[in-house]
Amino acid sequence: ENTLERMTNTLFHRGPDGSGIQLLNEENAQIGFGHRRLSIIDLSEHGTQPMQFEHLWICFNGEIYNYQEIKDELSALGHSFVGGSDTEMILHAYAQWGKACIDKFIGMFAIVLYDTKANTIFCVRDRAGVKPFFYYKQGDLFLFASELKAFHEHPKFQKKINLAAVGAFMQYGNVPTPHCIFEDCYKLEPGHSLTLNLENQTVQIERYWNVYDAYNQPKTSISFEEAKTETEKILSSACEYRMVADVPVGVFLSGGYDSACVTSLLQKNRTEKLKTFTIAVPDIGLNEAPYAKDVAKHLGTDHTEIECTQKDATDLIVDLPFYYDEPFADSSAIPTTLVSIMARKHVTVALSADAGDEVFAGYNRYDYLMRYGKKMEQLPGFVRKSMAGMMELIPSDKIPVLKNKYNFHNRYEKLKGILRNPSSEQIMLSLSQQFTDEQLKNVLKNANFEALPTHYRSKELKAAFSTPLTYMMAIDYQTYLLDDILQKVDRATMTASLEGREPFLDHRVIEWAASLPDDFKYHNGEKKYILKEIVHDYIPKELMDRPKMGFAIPIAHWLQNDLRELVEEHLSEKKIVEQGIFNWEFVAKLKADFFGGKKEFDVKLWYLLMFQMWYGKWMI
Numbered sequence: 154e155n156t157l158e159r160m161t162n163t164l165f166h167r168g169p170d171g172s173g174i175q176l177l178n179e180e181n182a183q184i185g186f187g188h189r190r191l192s193i194i195d196l197s198e199h200g201t202q203p204m205q206f207e208h209l210w211i212c213f214n215g216e217i218y219n220y221q222e223i224k225d226e227l228s229a230l231g232h233s234f235v236g237g238s239d240t241e242m243i244l245h246a247y248a249q250w251g252k253a254c255i256d257k258f259i260g261m262f263a264i265v266l267y268d269t270k271a272n273t274i275f276c277v278r279d280r281a282g283v284k285p286f287f288y289y290k291q292g293d294l295f296l297f298a299s300e301l302k303a304f305h306e307h308p309k310f311q312k313k314i315n316l317a318a319v320g321a322f323m324q325y326g327n328v329p330t331p332h333c334i335f336e337d338c339y340k341l342e343p344g345h346s347l348t349l350n351l352e353n354q355t356v357q358i359e360r361y362w363n364v365y366d367a368y369n370q371p372k373t374s375i376s377f378e379e380a381k382t383e384t385e386k387i388l389s390s391a392c393e394y395r396m397v398a399d400v401p402v403g404v405f406l407s408g409g410y411d412s413a414c415v416t417s418l419l420q421k422n423r424t425e426k427l428k429t430f431t432i433a434v435p436d437i438g439l440n441e442a443p444y445a446k447d448v449a450k451h452l453g454t455d456h457t458e459i460e461c462t463q464k465d466a467t468d469l470i471v472d473l474p475f476y477y478d479e480p481f482a483d484s485s486a487i488p489t490t491l492v493s494i495m496a497r498k499h500v501t502v503a504l505s506a507d508a509g510d511e512v513f514a515g516y517n518r519y520d521y522l523m524r525y526g527k528k529m530e531q532l533p534g535f536v537r538k539s540m541a542g543m544m545e546l547i548p549s550d551k552i553p554v555l556k557n558k559y560n561f562h563n564r565y566e567k568l569k570g571i572l573r574n575p576s577s578e579q580i581m582l583s584l585s586q587q588f589t590d591e592q593l594k595n596v597l598k599n600a601n602f603e604a605l606p607t608h609y610r611s612k613e614l615k616a617a618f619s620t621p622l623t624y625m626m627a628i629d630y631q632t633y634l635l636d637d638i639l640q641k642v643d644r645a646t647m648t649a650s651l652e653g654r655e656p657f658l659d660h661r662v663i664e665w666a667a668s669l670p671d672d673f674k675y676h677n678g679e680k681k682y683i684l685k686e687i688v689h690d691y692i693p694k695e696l697m698d699r700p701k702m703g704f705a706i707p708i709a710h711w712l713q714n715d716l717r718e719l720v721e722e723h724l725s726e727k728k729i730v731e732q733g734i735f736n737w738e739f740v741a742k743l744k745a746d747f748f749g750g751k752k753e754f755d756v757k758l759w760y761l762l763m764f765q766m767w768y769g770k771w772m773i
Contacts, residue, residue, distance in 0.1 A: 154174070154176055154185075156185075156306060156307055156308065157174050157176065157185040157186075157187050158174055158187070159306040160187055160296075160298065160303040160304070160306040160307060161174055161187030161188065161189060161303070162189075163300070163302045163303045163305070163306055164189045164298070164299060164300060164302075164303055165189060166647060166648055166649075166650055167189050167191065167214070167299060167300070167647045167650070168188070168189025168190040168191040168650070169189070169191065169650050170190045170191055170192040171189075171190040171192070171201060172187070172188065172189050172190065173186075173187070173188050173190070173201055173202050173203055174186065174187045174188070174203070175187075175203040175210065177210070177267070177269075179269070179272075179351070181272075181351055181352065182351045184267060184274075186202075186203040186210060186212045186265070186267070187203075187212070187303075188202040188203055188212050188213075190202065191501070191650055191652060192399075192400070193216065193398050193399065193400055193501065193502060193652055194216070194220075194237070194238055194239055194397070194398060194399055195236050195237040195238040195399065196399055196400075197236060197237075199235055199236020199237065199238060199241070200236060200237075200238035200240060200241075202240055204238075204240050204241060204244060205244075206241070206244035206245060206248060207248060208268060208269045208270045209244050209247060209248060209266055209267065209268055209269070210266070210267040210269070211240060211243060211244050211247075211264065211265070211266050211267075212264075212265045213240050213243060213262065213263070213264045213265070214262065214263045214264075214284050214299055215260060215261045215262035215263060215264075215279065215283070215284045216239060216260050216261060216262070216397075216652070216654070217239040217242065217243065217258045217259070217260040217262065218259050218260050218394035218395060218397055219257075219258070219259040219260070219394065220239035220242045220260075221397075223242055223246055223254075223257055223258075224242045224245075227242065227245050227246060227249060230249060232245045232249070239260075243258075243264060243266075244266075247266055247275075252275065252277075252346060252361070255277055255346070255361055256361065256362075258279075259394060259659060259660070259661070260279060261279045261281070261283035261284050261654070261655065261658070262277070262278070262279045262284055263276075263277075263278050263279070263284040263285065263286040263299060263341075264276065264277050264278075265297060272350070272351045272352055273348050273349065273350055273351065274295070274348070274349040274351065275346060275347075275348050276288070276297060276341060276346060276347040276348075276349070277341075277345070277346040277347075277361070278341045278342070278343055278344070278345060278346075279343060279344075280343055280344045280362040280364075280658075280660045280663070281343050281344075281508070281630075281634070281635070281639065281655070281658040281660070281663070282330065282342070282343030282344075282635045282639055283639055283643070283653075283655050283658055284299070284643070285299050285300065285340070285640070285643055286299070286340060286341040287299070287300065287301050287304070287333065287338065287339070287340055287341075288338070288339055288340075288341060288347070289304055289310060289335075289337055289338045289339075290337060290339075290356060291309070291311065291337045293354055294307075294309050295349055295354075295356075296310065299647075300478055300644075301333070301334075301335075301338070301478045301479050302475075302478040302771075304335075304338070305771065311335075311336075311337070312335060312771070312772060313335060313336040313337070314334060314335065314336070314734070314772070315332065315333065315334060315335060315336045315338075316597070316599065316602050316734075317332075317602045317603060317604060317605045318332050318333060318334045318335075318605065319334070319480075319597065319734060319764070320593050320596075320597060320600065320602065320604065320605070321604070321605045321607065322334070322480045322482070322760070322764060323587065323588055323593065323596055323597075323760055323761075323764070324585075324586045324587055324588050324593065325585060325586065325587075325607075325632075325636070325637075326481070326482035326483055326587070326637065326756075326760055326763075327479075327480070327481055327482065327483070327636040327637055327640060328479055328480065328636070329605060329607040329608070329609075329632060329636050330342055330343075330635055330636055332605050333479065334479045334480055341358075342358075342360075343362075343635060344360055344361060344362035344363055344364075345358055345359065345360050345361070346358070346359050346361055347359075362660065363613075364627060364630050364631065364663065364667070365611075365613040365614060365627060367663060367664040367667035367668065368614055368618060368623055368626075368627050368667045369613075369614065369615045369617075369618050370618065370667075370668060371618070372668060372669065372670045372671075373668045373669060373670070377673060377683070380669055380673055380683060381683055381686055381687060383665070384665065384666070384669075384683055384684075384687065385418070385687050387659075387661055387662055387665050388414065388415075388418055388656065388657075388662060388687070389418045389422075390659075390661070391656040391657070391659035391661065391662050392415055392418045392419050392504070392656045393419070393422075394656075394659070395504050395654040395655075395656050395659075396419065396504075398501070398502050400500075400501035400502060401428065401499065401500040401501055401502070402428070402500055402501075402502040402503070402504070403427075403428035403429065403430055403496060403499060403500035403502070403503045403504070404416050404419065404427060404428070404429050404430070404454075404503065404504045405429075405430055405431075405492065405496070405503055405504065405505050405506065406429040406430065406431050406445045406448060406449060406454070406456070407431060407441050407444075407445055407506075408431070408441045408442075408443075408444030408445035408446075408447070408448055409441070409444075409506075410509065410515075410681060410684055410685055410688055410697060411506035411507075411509030411510070411515070411657065411684070412445075412505075412506035413448050413688050413691075413692055413697065414506065414509070414684055414687060414688050415504055415506045415656055415657075416429060416448065416449075416452055416454060417452060417687075417688060417691035417692060418691075419504075420452045420453065420454055421691065426453060426454055426455035427452075427454045427455065428454070428455050428457070428499060428500055429445070429449050429454040429455070429456045429457070430456075430457050430459060430492060430495070430496045430499070430503070431445035431446070431449075431456070431457075431458050431459065431492075432459045432460075432461060432488050432491060432492035432495070433458060433459070433460045433461070434460075434461045434462065434463065434465075434466055434488065434491075435460070436462060436463045442458050442460075444699065445458075446458065447696055448692060448696065448697075451692055451693075451696060452691065452692070457496075457499060459491070459492055459495040459496070461488075461491050461495075463715075465491060466487050466488065466491065466706070467711060467715045467716065469487055469490060469491065470487065470716065470719070471719075471766075473486060473487075473763070473766065474763075474766045474767045474769070474770035474771065475770060476490065476644045476645070476648045477640075477644055477767070478767075478770075478771060479767070480763060480764045480767045481640060481641070481644075481763065481767075482756075482759055482760045482763040482764075483637050483638075483641050484706040484708050484759060485641065485706060486641045486644070486645055487706055488706070489641055489642060489645040489646075490644075490645040490648055490649070493645045493646045493648065493649040493651050493653075494648070494649040496649070496651060497649040497650060497651040500651070501650075501651065501652060502651070502652045502654060503646065503651055503652070503653055503654070504653075504654050504655075504656060505642055505646075505653050505654065505655055506656070506657060507634075507638050507639070507642055507655055507657065507658070508630075508634055508638070508655060508657040508658050509657050509681065509684060510629075510681070511626060511629045511630050511633070511634045512626075512630075512657050512658075512662060512663055512666045513657075513666055513674050513681045513683065513684045514622060514626060514671075514674035514675045514680055514681060515680045515681040515684075516625075516629070516680070517680075518580075518581075518584045518625065519622060519625055519626070519675060519680060520678070520680060521580070521584070522577065522580055522621050522622070522625055523621065523622065523675060523678075524678070526575060526577065526580055526621055527621075529571060529572070529575035530575045530576075532575075537572045537573065537575065538572070538573065540572050541569050541572040541573050544565065544568070544569045544572070545569065549561060549562040549565040549566070550562065552565075561753070562751070562753055563753055567583040567584070570582075570583045570589065571583050577621045577624045577625060578609075578610065578624075580625075581609060581624070581625055581628055582609055585609060585632070585633065587756060587757055587760060588757075590604055595736060595739050596735060596736060596739050597734065597735060597736060598733055598734060598735060598736050607632065608628060608631035608632050609628060609632055611627075611628060611631065613627075614627055620671055622671045622674070622675055623667075623671065627667075630663075639655075642655075669683065685697070708755045708756065708759050709747075709752040709755035712747065712755055712758055712759065712762075713747075713748065713752075716762070719762065719766075720744070720758070720762055723762055723765035723766055723769060724740055724744060724761060724762065724765060726741070728765070732768065734768075735761070740761065743757060743758055743761070744758070
């Protein structure tokens with residue numbers, strides 16, 4: 154019981170409004186459930202977990218937005234309910250329909266159900282992976298949690314580092330799902346369920362939803378105007394569902410198209426003013442606030458501008474390894490965490506406009522592929538290979554003028570790889586990795602391991618429906634969106650006990666957008682075309698048209714100044730050699746190159762620093 158309580162309390166920040174634990178001593182298993190509650194729907198005691206109904210126990214994180222409709226359906230079938238929570242609805246739905254009940258849910262969820270009759274534990278994660286789900290299986294021990302830190306409190310949890318996962322982290326800045334930084338530890342994939350049979354300790358993993366099912370279909374053959382009307386209708390429904398709460402709700406507004414779309418669709422049907430929030434860190438040039446203010450003013454929202462200083466941002470860095478308890482290196486976690494902490498003073502739930510880029514084709518790399526990918530492929534093979542050969546002979550630092558341009562070396566290296574193989578897969582890998590598989594051998598002291606299989610090499614898109622754009626969007630959905638964006642937003646918001654909700658990740662939006670012709674999403678060089686056209690009905694084009702900013706952080710400047718001591722502390726020869734993971738020669742050269750003026754190595758150095766800080770927090 155003490156162990157369970159300690160494990161549960163590591164997640165206090167995810168649910169400060171209450172906690173519950175339940176120990177069940179069964180014939181062939183000892184079962185313990187622990188839950189921390191963030192009250193959103195049905196604030197009464199009726200929403201407390203773990204919750205029981207007949208032979209079923211549940212532990213659940215997330216929201217089922219259409220719970221009221223499903224509840225009505227169950228009531229018509231004779232079910233009666235004690236309270237008004239979506240948790241209770243899930244228990245009844247599972248009792249009525251079994252695993253198939255998941256198909257009815259619109260929401261974000263990580264659910265664990267113990268069925269005392271069937272002697273099984275059923276775990277399931279939402280279709281996009283908005284809610285995290287870690288599990289550890291070693292012999293007859295099975296642990297599950299929303300964050301890895303809970304496992305550290307269990308005496309039988311073995312912190313054995315998975316070297317292949319370290320390699321993947323150095324390439325992507327995160328550990329790709331379903332893998333984990335520790336051996337015998339995994340993340341349940343989105344759209345998947347796991348059933349643990351307590352009789353024989355077997356684990357069965359099944360997929361109940363797949364983004365490729367949406368992409369492997371003929372595109373819809375309707376006019377652009379019809380598609381625009383239908384897209385707006387589905388997006389409006391997704392946004393409205395995510396306003397369901399018994400506590401205050403707000404929207405993160407950056408001034409970009411995605412958040413402007415969410416805000417427009419919500420404000421149009423409301424007389425009361427929507428609460429919107431923007432972050433500004435003026436002294437590091439991160440300031441979308443004026444644009445967001447203009448959009449908020451135009452739409453008439455109740456707008457709050459959260460101003461932070463560079464010191465607020467850099468002070469947060471030492472805490473990142475606690476929040477991100479698996480190595481994670483997206484520096485935009487810093488402003489995302491800051492805005493979440495500040496927004497929590499005003500609201501308990503915040504809508505975020507993530508995934509607009511993945512679902513409606515908004516990334517610059519799609520542009521790169523559409524503009525240059527085809528041209529590359531059209532070059533005769535011998536021309537490409539001889540160009541790559543010449544580049545091999547002339548190192549990037551020998552090219553006058555260009556060698557001093559920021560990021561020239563990285564781009565030069567990526568171009569070499571793409572010239573050799575200009576396929577969509579190679580372009581995607583080149584644009585996603587900091588190190589190639591070959592370069593990794595230099596980085597790690599022992600690179601004698603099989604590279605982790607990742608969705609970057611997925612072959613699930615059928616040739617008949619595969620276009621370069623579709624390929625990249627589907628891969629991004631399963632990789633960058635899941636392991637970077639969603640992990641970042643979940644930890645940043647939950648650190649502040651704020652629930653983040655994602656309207657663009659309603660599975661109805663994903664399925665619909667996948668069915669649209671590429672031309673509706675990427676039109677004459679215009680990314681996110683259909684989404685922008687919807688926004689222009691609410692906000693003048695001239696108010697919206699400007700370069701995409703994102704949460705860019707001046708990592709190079711910080712590493713050279715404010716964080717220099719941190720770099721020397723965590724990347725010292727003594728630490729690197731004692732630890733035995735990284736090749737000291739590589740680390741020493743990277744530091745010397747970066748501090749010698751090669752600013753473009755900032756991301757590689759940041760990845761290393763983030764890993765070392767994580768190691769210092771969780772392994773020592």
